[in-house]
Amino acid sequence: MTEEQLLTLAQEIRDFLVESISRTGGHFGASMGVVELTIALHRVFDSPTDKMIWDVGHQGYVHKLLTGRRDQFATLRKLGGMAGFLKRSESPHDVFGAGHSSTSISAALGMAVARDLSHEHYHVAAVIGDGALTGGMAMEAMNHAGDLGTDLLVVLNDNEMSISQNVGAISKYLTRLRSDPAYMRAKAEIDQTLRQLHTVGEKVTKMLDRVKDAARHVILPISVFECFGFKYLGPVDGHDLPQLISVLERAKELKGPVLVHTLTQKGKGYSAAENAPDKWHAWPSSNKAKKAPSYTNVFAETMMELAEQDERIVAVTPAMLSGSGLTTFQQRFPDRCFDVGIAEQHAATFCAGLAANGKKPVFAVYSTFLQRAYDQTIHDIGIQHLPVVLAVDRAGIVGPDGETHQGVFDLAYLRAIPGMTIMMPKDENELRHMLYTSIQWDGPVAVRYPRADGIGVQMDSDFKMIERGKAEIVRKGSDVTILALGTMVDTSLKAADVLKKEHGIDATVVNLRFVKPLDECLIKELAKTGAPVLTVEEAALAGGVGSAIVELLADSNIHTRVKRKGIQDEFIEHGSRDEVLSLLGLDVPGIVQDVLDLVGRRASASHILDEVGI
Numbered sequence: 001m002t003e004e005q006l007l008t009l010a011q012e013i014r015d016f017l018v019e020s021i022s023r024t025g026g027h028f029g030a031s032m033g034v035v036e037l038t039i040a041l042h043r044v045f046d047s048p049t050d051k052m053i054w055d056v057g058h059q060g061y062v063h064k065l066l067t068g069r070r071d072q073f074a075t076l077r078k079l080g081g082m083a084g085f086l087k088r089s090e091s092p093h094d095v096f097g098a099g100h101s102s103t104s105i106s107a108a109l110g111m112a113v114a115r116d117l118s119h120e121h122y123h124v125a126a127v128i129g130d131g132a133l134t135g136g137m138a139m140e141a142m143n144h145a146g147d148l149g150t151d152l153l154v155v156l157n158d159n160e161m162s163i164s165q166n167v168g169a170i171s172k173y174l175t176r177l178r179s180d181p182a183y184m185r186a187k188a189e190i191d192q193t194l195r196q197l198h199t200v201g202e203k204v205t206k207m208l209d210r211v212k213d214a215a216r217h218v219i220l221p222i223s224v225f226e227c228f229g230f231k232y233l234g235p236v237d238g239h240d241l242p243q244l245i246s247v248l249e250r251a252k253e254l255k256g257p258v259l260v261h262t263l264t265q266k267g268k269g270y271s272a273a274e275n276a277p278d279k280w281h282a283w284p285s286s287n288k289a290k291k292a293p294s295y296t297n298v299f300a301e302t303m304m305e306l307a308e309q310d311e312r313i314v315a316v317t318p319a320m321l322s323g324s325g326l327t328t329f330q331q332r333f334p335d336r337c338f339d340v341g342i343a344e345q346h347a348a349t350f351c352a353g354l355a356a357n358g359k360k361p362v363f364a365v366y367s368t369f370l371q372r373a374y375d376q377t378i379h380d381i382g383i384q385h386l387p388v389v390l391a392v393d394r395a396g397i398v399g400p401d402g403e404t405h406q407g408v409f410d411l412a413y414l415r416a417i418p419g420m421t422i423m424m425p426k427d428e429n430e431l432r433h434m435l436y437t438s439i440q441w442d443g444p445v446a447v448r449y450p451r452a453d454g455i456g457v458q459m460d461s462d463f464k465m466i467e468r469g470k471a472e473i474v475r476k477g478s479d480v481t482i483l484a485l486g487t488m489v490d491t492s493l494k495a496a497d498v499l500k501k502e503h504g505i506d507a508t509v510v511n512l513r514f515v516k517p518l519d520e521c522l523i524k525e526l527a528k529t530g531a532p533v534l535t536v537e538e539a540a541l542a543g544g545v546g547s548a549i550v551e552l553l554a555d556s557n558i559h560t561r562v563k564r565k566g567i568q569d570e571f572i573e574h575g576s577r578d579e580v581l582s583l584l585g586l587d588v589p590g591i592v593q594d595v596l597d598l599v600g601r602r603a604s605a606s607h608i609l610d611e612v613g614i
């Protein structure tokens with residue numbers, strides 16, 4: 001394509017994105033901001049021979065369009081449709097999958113080293129945002145890359161935004177780099193001279209490049225990236241396609257690790273998104289009237305009330321301020337709310353430090369992102385038994401973000417930690433009480449809640465303490481016992497109604513409340529009645545609450561038929577939350593069917609015993 005045609009293509013892509021994402025939903029702002037950058041990368045490099053690795057992958061829609069997936073956009077993030085992030089299984093051009101941030105430089109370096117070891121020749125480029133650059137992994141990878149000195153391109157897509165405003169010293173540093181007038185003037189003058197002398201020949205240009213670098217270091221201190229051992233090119237206007245292409249062409253020729261610093265605008269080309277990039281990170285969902293507040297909103301409101309009452313309470317978020325519902329909290333208590341950037345590991349240990357010095361930190365974190373801070377949760381919080389509250393949002397099935405974001409592993413990984421208390425409320429009102437209770441306790445507590453609206457129960461105005469390790473029977477029956485956790489309590493109650501009405505089966509339903517410590521007395525008592533037991537949880541079965549119950553019964557020598565319902569040994573793809581839950585059988589028909597199987601099997605077994613006269 002000619003330069004003019006490429007510019008037309010950029011406009012067509014933006015028009016397409018607006019039209020398509022407004023219908024399907026999805027991450028919007030980031031992709032709008034990298035239209036020119038993606039075109040330039042595909043122009044300069046030869047994908048998939050050359051490898052492009054996109055950090056997070058939420059900005060990958062343009063890459064998807066340019067690699068033959070236009071027709072799949074109508075199914076974006078829908079059940080069975082195209083994923084919202086990049087996936088190796090989706091296209092040979094998606095050379096490395098993601099969803100979590102700050103992995104791209106490590107992955108790219110691994111690929112570059114594999115290339116070198118195999119004596120192959122192609123380019124490897126990682127594209128990483130200024131937000132993702134605040135993640136520790138990115139620093140670890142640059143540290144390693146600079147040391148190895150292998151050929152690697154890192155494109156820093158600097159739009160001054162994470163999901164919210166980007167935070168931290170690195171972000172301030174990038175702003176200085178972007179706006180330092182002395183540097184920009186010097187750079188412009190040197191670039192101008194270089195262009196004039198370009199005709200003199202390649203040798204002279206290269207020499208002048210070195211002079212330029214030297215001159216820059218006299219005017220400015222060496223950049224952080226150069227300290228890491230990278231050659232630094234930029235800052236370059238990430239919406240100036242010809243300039244981008246020429247800088248990338250130049251980077252392609254350089255040896256060793258190179259960082260190209262591009263300046264872009266999140267949401268570019270769509271004024272609402274340009275003006276409010278935080279709101280337009282993803283296409284905003286329509287404001288339908290809600291039956292009940294979301295669990296996140298209840299968490300947020302409760303935090304405000306609790307913080308009013310107890311000034312030791314502080315909130316910590318790793319770059320998920322609005323997603324975790326803490327925006328108003330930050331406005332109300334600016335000194336007690338910390339957005340630490342995409343730094344889950346640091347956040348966990350930072351909370352441990354706060355707790356060690358008498359504060360009551362609440363670490364508001366998505367279940368999937370807490371995975372990043374597992375060692376810190378054990379080593380810094382768990383072993384020292386520090387009173388950190390883990391407010392584990394997005395626990396269970398999250399819906400359209402799919403397998404990288406499902407919050408299904410937290411029960412397994414938290415349950416293994418000695419001294420950890422783990423709760424999940426049956427409704428939004430119980431979440432209030434659980435948060436209140438967890439603040440009063442000594443030692444680490446995790447309260448997990450889903451990416452969902454509450455069920456519309458009456459909210460108490462006061463707070464109640466919940467007795468540690470106490471479950472509650474919410475329905476009494478005699479034929480079967482359903483031990484349900486969190487969201488599955490309401491579903492189990494509905495299933496119990498169907499079982500009674502349509503099958504004459506009377507179920508006991510228990511709201512477990514605690515995954516750890518379990519209400520051992522109640523569970524054993526119910527199991528001893530001989531009624532078969534169904535455990536139901538919105539979490540991975542391996543290590544979840546059903547496993548805990550089976551372990552308890554086995555260790556107590558209680559022999560009752562038990563069936564565990566939850567997520568099997570597989571990664572769960574995208575789709576709406578309800579669709580996915582139903583596919584997994586974590587809905588009323590699924591529970592009814594499992595109870596019928598359980599009871600039916602018992603009936604047929606006793607029938608056989610009757611026949612043989614035992």
Ligand SMILES: Cc1ncc(C[n+]2csc(CCOP(=O)(O)OP(=O)(O)O)c2C)c(N)n1
Nearest residue numbers: 030099100101129130131132161162163319
């Ligand atoms: C480990 C991890 N923590 C948090 C997130 C949530 N998250 C997704 S995109 C994003 C912002 C990334 O900012 P940046 O890299 O600058 O990309 P931009 O959206 O600005 O293009 C965050 C915090 C994540 N994906 N992974």
Ligand SMILES: CC(=O)[C@@H](O)[C@H](O)COP(=O)(O)O
Nearest residue numbers: 056058099323394398401451
């Ligand atoms: C890309 C990413 O990790 C986030 O943007 C995530 O998609 C947010 O999820 P919620 O919509 O659940 O806040």
Ligand SMILES: [Mg+2]
Nearest residue numbers: 129130131161
């Ligand atoms: Mg950014």
